[in-house]
Every structure is written in structure tokens, then in C-alpha cells.
Amino acid sequence: MSKLKLATVWLDGCSGCHMSFLDMDERLLELAEVVDVVYSPIVDTKEFPDEVDIALVEGAVASVDDEKKIKKIRDRSKMLIAMGDCAITGNVPSMRNPIGPEAILDRAYIQNASAQAQIPCVVVPKLLRVVRPIHEFVKVDVFLPGCPPSAGTFHTALTALVNGGPLDIPALTRFGA
Amino acid sequence: MSQTITIDPVTRLEGHGKITIQLNDKGEVEDAHFHVTQVRGFERFSEGRPFYEMPSLMARICGICPVSHLIASAKACEAIMSVRIPHTAAQLRRMLNLAQMVQSHALSFFYLASPDLLLGMEADPKVRNILGVAATKPELGRAGIALRRFGQSIIELLADKRVHPGWVVPGGVTEPLAAAKRDKILAMIPEAYANIDLALGAYKKIADTFKAEIGVFANFPSNYLSLINEDESIEFTDGALRLIDARGKTIEDGITASRYAEVIGEAVEPYSYTKFAYYKPLGYPEGSYRVGPLARLNIVKSMGTPKAEQELAGFKQLAAGPVESSFHYHHARLVEMLYGVEKIEEILADPRILDKHVRATAGVNRLEGTGQAEAPRGVLHHHYKVDENGKITWANLVIATGQNNKAMNLGVLQAAKHYVKKGKFTEGILNRVEAVVRTFDPCLSCSSHAAGQMPLEISLLSADGEVVDRLVR
């Protein structure tokens, strides 16, 4: 049997969900026997591949780049998993929503700068007005809540998905876990 | 025609970054930049929230070093409360910070950098990752996983959760240490020593084969900043800051958290969402400096623990004055991990470590507070102002990656100039340019606290900024 293709993606999150994924520790090596990690911050692929079987996505959609990425990921993945509360509800990144990007940028780069105060605009992507969860942009197949979901949750869920077994998410994790 | 090479995203990095390299019409490197592409706004959206919520909110800046943010934030809150935390709480927090340092250094060294070091800069990108390392060098791959597990398990034992634990609160910690947990940690220590020995031995054997990289991986004189104890030994959680110059001379000493804002400023460059910190009296960019493992080992005179002390002596022999090449961050990281394990063992032997008194309480006694602590990748600083009810009215954070930002940019330029000739480059060359950034172990998640997110990509741009070519692996 050929291995399943697994991708992990980091949008506007803190990387904590990815750290919790890595917290599977030695179990990662067992997982690598049944899946190929084809795209992830920990591997050197630059372009999201075609025909990914499972895509785990951390973080909310906060910039024009994130929006482009999530659409491409959806197009190229059979199963899309929203990993963690930021991806599912907007969580911490969305706390900027009532304030708006101008005030955020102004505070960081004009008021709290002591030299060359200016708003960065070269190469860096524009921020969206409002930070939103992934399912407001594309269809999400599985929601895996937690801030972050625990390594045990990742292991149980991925094992079930790889083997096609039943998956009882509320028994594993919840919002804010 | 002039061109720009873009590397996007920069991979095996903690966050979203891109690299652009500008070539002139002869194909020579004119300039190069490292761009952080994420912003999130913590400084602004924390306004109006109760100050005692800050540690757990600020921890969400970064899933890799949440503990350092918890501690720096709690210290800023304690300045607002005007309390000193109990001795045992201080020791427990010190141990938590060291456990995080060990796990984060293991992540940087084994998961992110070791594929370049052990498989080679030119290795097939498809296998140039931790799983590739585990397949070809199983002993080292497993040692890396075990060392990260060691740090994360201690965090879980002390604070109940591996990523984003509570436990550290303004005034101390919420729960004392139970004897059973202390014994569990002690039982994990021999394996950690064995794994670090293995890594140090392997690293020293191969380091010499990277002479070319050592020569151009941000290899230049700079200033350095880190915490240090009064007896000039290394410190991650307390102490005060020392800034040294390129020859190792102290520029300024005893910089406490409350003086930080006086001496450290932040500049903005148009190409990055991460700011550029500098020492104010020298101005920007002359006052730029490096932080993190290389800076700490360049600044301290001793480690204060026997095994790490020996390793420090070996490290100091790499140069007559401060060790300049950022390639040596990798070596420094291994020495610090060894120190971390020794120091955790020492703290656990403290006769008061199981003491039940671990939290001081108080309300708002001052309207401003600052706190600093070493994150694995360099010192970070939290600065808050509150109203009389304890609601945050203003906040500023200075993080490690911002302080290394100038050196990372100059390092990318130095390596690009060395390797990219006549407009020609290979995947292996671009990987080396990325590897310069990896030596710093920048946390793009932390550095984007201000507003957003940082992608890493390499594209070749024309002089007017048009993308001519892009490297896609």
C-alpha cells in the first residue's frame, strides 16, 4: 500500500499546535511508516503539492497571503483538518478584530518605534481587515479543537483517520483544552 | 538585466519568512533581505484587559517559548504589584525556563538544523528533515527526539501542560512541587546526559567540515547582549543585562528591566514586520547587537556547573575575543543544553524545593511594570502600563528575533555574496542562505507579536521589484 500524503500548514497561529504535533515524540517515527510528510514547516518543500491526502492547518486567516494559501490547500487536499482553536474560531489572532489593522500597525511601527517609524509595505503581505476562522473561507472536513490539542489527541485522531476507523472527537478534546 | 531571487517560504524555521536576493545586471549580489511576514497586534489588543491575565495571554505569542513569555510577563506584573516572589517559586520558575531552553534547543538543533549538518547542505531536499535524520542516523535522531521530550515532560510535570501551561502567575506559581514529581524528573536526568554527550561528540566531529560556512554565516564583529549574574555566570531568569562590544569590552552593565526602555530602541525597516532593536546611545544601525546562545557564551565568564564549565572553556577557544560566526550558535546551543540539565539537577537538590509557600499576593501598587527573561533564542522584555483598576493601558514587547534582525539580514547578504556568482545558484546554495537564518533559531512567531505572520521564500526580482524567477522545491 502506498503511504498517505500528509501536509501541515501554519497560518496565523503561534506554532503551539505544531509543537503539540511534534510532542508525539517517538510516535512520529511510527507515523512516518504509514504517512509521508510532503509539506510542513519541518520539511523543505516550497510549494504545496498536488493530491495531498490529509492537510492539518494551524491558525486563522489574517492576511491576503493566508487567504490565497488556504484556497490552494483546499483545492489540493482530500481532507482538510482545522487544527486548534485559532483555525476553528479565530481565537487569539481575532482579538485584533474590534481594533482594525490600521491601529495595530500604527501602535507597533509608528508609536512604539524610536527610529525610522513607518508601516512596513515591501514584500510583506497586507493584513485582512478582520481575522477569521478557516471554515469561513473553505470547507473544513474535521475540526480538532484545543489550544493546542494534545499530542495524544493528534495520535488517536491521525491513527483513526489513517486506518479509516471511527473518530470520536468530543471524547478526545474540546475548545480551550 | 537585474534580477531578484526569492526563497518562499524559508523552511525549517519557526515561522513565516521569505528571503529576497537582488542581483545587478552582471549577476552579482547587490542586496539581500530576510522578511518576516506576519503581524498580530498583541501590544494593542491587550489594552483594557486586566493585568493578571497578561501572562497566559502573552504566552500565546509563541508555542515554542511560551514559558519565557509567561515569566517575563509575570515579572512585569510583579513590578506593578511591587512584590518579591517566594524563594521556592523563583527556583521552580527557573527550572521551568531551563526545561523550555532544553526542549527548544533540541528543536532547533535536531529538528531544524541537523538535516543540514548531518545529511549535508546539498542533500536531497525530500529527505533533508528530521525524519531523514532518524532514518540515516537513528541514534542521533532518537537522541534529539528524547531531548525535546525531556524538556517538554518537565514542563508538563511542573505545570500540567506541555504547550501553554498556566501555573506561572503574577506572584509566583499556583501549585508547589510534589515529591513524586521531583523523583520522576530526577529519574529522567541520566538519559538526558547520555544524549547530550552523543550530540556534542557528533557535532565536534563534523564541525570542521563546515569551514566555508563558518567563514560566511554572519561572520562579522558585533555587540552582544544577555542576562548575567553578579558572579559573571550564565543566567536565564534573573540577573541583569550586560552589553559587550565586538572586542568583548563591557559597554554597559547592570541593565535592569526597569532601565531597558531607556537604553534599547526599535527601528522599522519597510521590508519586515519584525522591528530592529538597537542600543540607543550608539543609534541605528551602529547600536545593533546579537542575542541568544552565542551572545550569552560570549558574555559570561562561567557556567557555574562543572560539565558545562569544561565545555565553555572549549567554546571560548574558538576565538581570541568573542566568537563571531553565527554558525557557532549550534555549538553554543549544545553547551547550554548540558548546563540546563545540570542546573535542573542542582535546583532539585535545593532543600526548600518542595516548600508549600509559592505565591505572593498583592493588588496594584504601581502603574507601570517591566520584566525580562532569557528565551532560548535571546532576552525578551515586557513593559506594561495600567490604570488604578489594573487594566492595561499600554504595552510594548521587545523579543529576541528583533534583536538579531540586523545580524540575520547582514548574514544573509554575506552568504549570498559568497555563494551566488554571475547570477548562478543551485538549490544547495539557496539552502545555505536559509541555513544562515536557521543558526539564529529566530522565532518568527514571537517576532510577529506586533502585528502578523512571516513567510519565508526565495525569489529573483528585477531592480524595479518585479519577480523574475522563484525557487520552488
Ligand code: SF4
Ligand atoms: S490554538 Fe492555541 S496553540 Fe494553536 S496556534 Fe492558536 S494559540 Fe497557538
